[in-house]
Amino acid sequence: LTLHFNSLQKIYEQFPEFNYQGRKITEYYFYQQEQRLYMLRQKNALEKYKYFLSHYEKFLKEIPQKHIASFLSISPETLSRTRNKIRKNN
Numbered sequence: 001l002t003l004h005f006n007s008l009q010k011i012y013e014q015f016p017e018f019n020y021q022g023r024k025i026t027e028y029y030f031y032q033q034e035q036r037l038y039m040l041r042q043k044n045a046l047e048k049y050k051y052f053l054s055h056y057e058k059f060l061k062e063i064p065q066k067h068i069a070s071f072l073s074i075s076p077e078t079l080s081r082t083r084n085k086i087r088k089n090n
Helices: 005-014 016-042 045-059 065-072 076-089
Strands: none
Touching: 005 016, 016 045, 045 065, 045 076, 065 076
16 A cells, blocks of 8 residues: 555645644654664674564564564574574573
8 A cells, every 4th residue: 555745745734633643653663663773783693583572473473484584684594593592591
C-alpha cells in the first residue's frame, strides 16, 4: 500500500486528528530504527542476538535464520555459534 506525499498532506489538512496519529506513528518507527542502528554499531554478535530475543522473539520461529543473521549484520555461521553459546549457558 502506498500513498503519495501530496495526498497525505491533503488528508492531514482535511483531518487534523490524522495528522497527530501520523506523527505518532512516524515517531515510533523513527525510534525503533534508531534503537536498531545503535545495536548494530555498538554491540558484538552475542549482544545483538540478545537484543533480537528481547525485542523480536515472537518472530524467531517464523523467520529463517539467514534472514535473522542479515538483520543483525552477522554471518549465519556466527549466528549459529552465538545461539549454541546461549543454549550452553542456559
